[in-house]
Amino acid sequence: MQDFPYYPVLDFGPAMKGMVIGGIGVFHVFVAQFAIGGGWLLCLLQWRAWKRGDALARRFLDSYFRVLVLISFVVGALTGVGMWLTSIQVSARTIGMMVDEFHWIWATEWLFFLAEVIAGYTFYRYAGRLTDGTRFLLLLVYSLAAWGSLFWINGILSWQLTPGGEPGLGSVWGGFFNPSFWPSLVYRSFVSLTLGGLAALAVVQAMKGITREERSHLARTCSLVLVPMTLMPLVGIWYVSVLPEDSRAWITGGSALMTMAFGIAVAASSLLGLYVVFGVLWKKLHVSFATATLLLGLAFGASGAGELVREGVRKPYTIRDLLYSNSLTQDDVEHFREHGSVQGDPWPLRDPAPTASLQTGQRVFRLQCSVCHTLNGANGVDHLVETWRPDQMRMNLASLQHTKSFMPPFAGTATELEALVQFLLWRRRGEPGEWTDTTTHEDLDKNHRWLVEATTAPQSHSDRSTPKHGGGR
Amino acid sequence: MDLPFPFGLPFASAFYEALLALTFSMHLVFAQLVLGGTSWLVILGIKNAQHDNVARTLRDWLPFALGIAITLGVAPLLFLQIVDKQGFYTAGLLGSHRFMAILPALIVGFYLLYLQKKLGDTAQRSWRVLLPILTLAAFAFTGYSWSEQHALAQDRDVWVSMYAASRMHYSGAEVLPRFVFFASMSLPAVALAALLLTREAKRCAGVAWLGIVGMLVSAAWLVATMSPTRLEAWNGGNLAWSIALAVGVATAAVGWGLVRFRSRIRPALLVSSWLVVVLSIAALREALRIASLPSRAPAREQLANTHEHALEVGGFLVFLFFALFLACLFAWLSRRVASELSRSRGA
Numbered sequence: 001m002q003d004f005p006y007y008p009v010l011d012f013g014p015a016m017k018g019m020v021i022g023g024i025g026v027f028h029v030f031v032a033q034f035a036i037g038g039g040w041l042l043c044l045l046q047w048r049a050w051k052r053g054d055a056l057a058r059r060f061l062d063s064y065f066r067v068l069v070l071i072s073f074v075v076g077a078l079t080g081v082g083m084w085l086t087s088i089q090v091s092a093r094t095i096g097m098m099v100d101e102f103h104w105i106w107a108t109e110w111l112f113f114l115a116e117v118i119a120g121y122t123f124y125r126y127a128g129r130l131t132d133g134t135r136f137l138l139l140l141v142y143s144l145a146a147w148g149s150l151f152w153i154n155g156i157l158s159w160q161l162t163p164g165g166e167p168g169l170g171s172v173w174g175g176f177f178n179p180s181f182w183p184s185l186v187y188r189s190f191v192s193l194t195l196g197g198l199a200a201l202a203v204v205q206a207m208k209g210i211t212r213e214e215r216s217h218l219a220r221t222c223s224l225v226l227v228p229m230t231l232m233p234l235v236g237i238w239y240v241s242v243l244p245e246d247s248r249a250w251i252t253g254g255s256a257l258m259t260m261a262f263g264i265a266v267a268a269s270s271l272l273g274l275y276v277v278f279g280v281l282w283k284k285l286h287v288s289f290a291t292a293t294l295l296l297g298l299a300f301g302a303s304g305a306g307e308l309v310r311e312g313v314r315k316p317y318t319i320r321d322l323l324y325s326n327s328l329t330q331d332d333v334e335h336f337r338e339h340g341s342v343q344g345d346p347w348p349l350r351d352p353a354p355t356a357s358l359q360t361g362q363r364v365f366r367l368q369c370s371v372c373h374t375l376n377g378a379n380g381v382d383h384l385v386e387t388w389r390p391d392q393m394r395m396n397l398a399s400l401q402h403t404k405s406f407m408p409p410f411a412g413t414a415t416e417l418e419a420l421v422q423f424l425l426w427r428r429r430g431e432p433g434e435w436t437d438t439t440t441h442e443d444l445d446k447n448h449r450w451l452v453e454a455t456t457a458p459q460s461h462s463d464r465s466t467p468k469h470g471g472g473r
Numbered sequence: 474m475d476l477p478f479p480f481g482l483p484f485a486s487a488f489y490e491a492l493l494a495l496t497f498s499m500h501l502v503f504a505q506l507v508l509g510g511t512s513w514l515v516i517l518g519i520k521n522a523q524h525d526n527v528a529r530t531l532r533d534w535l536p537f538a539l540g541i542a543i544t545l546g547v548a549p550l551l552f553l554q555i556v557d558k559q560g561f562y563t564a565g566l567l568g569s570h571r572f573m574a575i576l577p578a579l580i581v582g583f584y585l586l587y588l589q590k591k592l593g594d595t596a597q598r599s600w601r602v603l604l605p606i607l608t609l610a611a612f613a614f615t616g617y618s619w620s621e622q623h624a625l626a627q628d629r630d631v632w633v634s635m636y637a638a639s640r641m642h643y644s645g646a647e648v649l650p651r652f653v654f655f656a657s658m659s660l661p662a663v664a665l666a667a668l669l670l671t672r673e674a675k676r677c678a679g680v681a682w683l684g685i686v687g688m689l690v691s692a693a694w695l696v697a698t699m700s701p702t703r704l705e706a707w708n709g710g711n712l713a714w715s716i717a718l719a720v721g722v723a724t725a726a727v728g729w730g731l732v733r734f735r736s737r738i739r740p741a742l743l744v745s746s747w748l749v750v751v752l753s754i755a756a757l758r759e760a761l762r763i764a765s766l767p768s769r770a771p772a773r774e775q776l777a778n779t780h781e782h783a784l785e786v787g788g789f790l791v792f793l794f795f796a797l798f799l800a801c802l803f804a805w806l807s808r809r810v811a812s813e814l815s816r817s818r819g820a
């Protein structure tokens with residue numbers, strides 16, 4: 001086994017790390033997808049300006065493009081870098097593995113992003129002096145490049161959830177075109193079009209110096225890109241159908257939060273789709289600035305909830321079958337069961353408990369639990385074990401993956417498990433300055449037995465429904 | 474004598490190191506246009522230069538340069554994570570929010586640049602001083618943060634104590650001179666771009682020389698702060714790059730002398746000497762990084778294995794294909810755009 005890479009673990013306080021990355025992530029995805037959908041809409045408008053001499057389309061296009069460039073180029077790029085840096089904060093090892101495996105895909109994605117920026121800037125700077133054909137070409141390159149970068153990144157992100165093929169690293173293309181690649185590409189493409197279209201509707205309403213007729217003419221053109229949105233429920237079903245069974249269980253009642261987020265995503269996109277078909281296209285309703293902004297908010301909610309689901313249903317993995325959320329591999333779990341997980345951890349405790357064995361427990365918590373739990377804040381373990389008797393704690397933590405299947409197996413020795421239990425008991429007593437360890441040989445034997453019973457295998461879906469924790473809460 | 478960087482390394486490591494150095498050079502060029510350009514705008518604002526050709530050109534091009542600098546920053550970010558995961562991730566984790574503050578700073582900087590472009594010469598005097606100063610603060614903070622992050626990634630001895638003390642700020646002796654060096658270097662860079670765009674020979678030469686003097690002073694300062702082990706990295710094969718650097722700087726100084734005193738602009742000489750400077754700095758910077766890696770044999774071996782594995786994964790040919798394809802596409806597009814632009818100017 002190679003040396004285990006211990007990275008310093010930060011404590012973000014009660015706000016969980018997942019929320020930090022979630023916040024930036026949702027914002028980034030929103031901006032980036034807006035840039036893609038907006039690009040396609042611009043192509044459509046430029047096509048009309050070119051082939052039908054639609055002067056209005058051209059005027060609108062120029063003002064919309066400015067919004068697109070101002071928002072997407074710099075904010076889009078920087079939130080992307082932000083995603084990267086926050087991913088490192090959450091799990092450096094995850095991003096490291098993804099880089100090792102997919103750096104050429106990423107490098108290709110980067111080429112596309114560069115192409116997008118250059119084509120975009122050229123249009124921004126010179127479009128006024130170019131022929132319609134060249135304007136169209138530039139916009140086409142811009143849009144294809146923007147969508148292309150989605151294509152590439154989508155393979156990497158969907159791989160985390162459904163790596164497909166042989167478990168293990170080494171087959172880039174098998175991993176890239178993984179089972180959820182196509183549905184999630186279509187899903188994201190449709191979302192992009194919707195965001196681009198809705199933002200355009202808002203810009204149409206904010207435009208000055210055009211008549212009411214012109215306004216509704218433009219609005220109708222812009223709503224054309226919203227049509228695919230109506231197929232969203234089908235794409236949703238497709239996507240859910242390729243998910244691994246246990247991931248699917250999250251959103252169908254397995255986790256209240258995931259089910260709710262999934263429900264929000266579905267409801268918000270259906271509402272949007274319905275409004276577009278019946279309101280905008282069929283009844284030709286006038287979409288005011290306020291409505292357009294509201295719809296955009298709805299779309300933001302939907303895509304936020306969608307991203308949350310995507311992040312959430314991977315638990316207990318960050319890369320399915322390869323890396324647990326706490327940055328341990330299955331090999332590490334097995335190795336640490338034998339040899340212990342924290343004695344090689346070079347990072348000192350910032351706020352050490354009074355005895356050596358309590359400190360071991362503290363370190364175990366930091367290494368194995370803190371990525372998903374705080375002690376007494378969000379998803380706080382103090383609270384979760386509040387009513388458990390010591391033996392119940394030993395048993396439920398020994399069989400962590402069976403206690404809740406979002407959790408990885410416990411990755412330590414019987415002694416480390418005991419230290420964790422003692423640490424939690426010590427906290428329950430109000431962190432006294434002196435602490436005498438009352439652990440007996442029998443306790444350690446029990447730990448050992450329960451660890452063996454729990455095995456190191458991750459919880460599979462089949463036995464999820466049978467709760468295994470003796471006595472419950 | 475060791476071979477010069479990257480030739481002394483195993484093939485896989487050399488390959489990724491070279492890519493990192495190359496992509497970093499590209500990033501550096503544009504980052505310096507932004508940093509140097511904003512500094513020059515501060516000077517011009519203070520001097521109250523109105524209807525100034527250089528100021529107008531800078532305001533016009535800086536938002537674009539920033540967009541490209543950021544985009545080009547992503548490539549070394551990628552290769553850095555293959556070359557030295559442990560250093561980069563640990564420094565990023567230790568720096569945490571403090572380091573990530575560069576992102577809001579850059580967003581603010583971008584909108585301030587854009588605002589200056591919009592306002593142009595119509596801005597009031599006080600704004601023409603204040604806006605560039607705020608913008609420079611944002612970019613200088615960013616550049617400084619990268620120097621801090623880079624030096625922290627190599628200063629393995631302070632990691633544990635920094636973590637224990639919950640400190641996010643690293644102030645090792647090398648950080649400030651590093652940053653001053655790169656900031657000085659940004660002046661000749663922007664002077665060269667401004668010369669090619671405006672042909673304002675004398676002013677550009679003045680700025681370039683100011684920067685070259687700054688580079689010499691801060692390089693001496695930097696060397697003075699380095700520990701003997703760090704300095705050793707300069708021995709052996711890296712001597713070649715040090716010599717290249719010295720030759721590049723000297724040639725650039727001569728080139729700018731011709732501009733200033735003979736009014737002779739030699740773009741090829743200026744550009745090529747500058748490329749030598751940028752590349753040799755990128756190479757020396759990597760050589761120092763390599764020297765800072767853990768010296769234990771197993772750690773070295775593990776790192777070499779990581780590089781080896783990275784080289785085995787697929788996708789390189791697809792990357793190469795698209796790189797060529799896009800290069801051709803843009804060559805064709807830019808000819809088309811250029812010819813239409815010259816036609817529209819003629820009409």
Ligand code: HEM
Nearest residue numbers: 081504507543546547549550612615616619620623651655
């Ligand atoms: C105007 C904005 C920026 C400026 C002025 C700037 C400047 C610099 C400077 C001076 C360095 C060298 C630091 C040293 O060796 O001491 C550097 C390194 C670097 N920059 Fe930037 N930078 C900017 C934005 C960015 C952005 C947005 C990214 C990410 C996308 C980025 C990525 C990098 C990377 C990866 C390195 C190499 C770090 C290392 O080798 O440890 N930069 N930058």
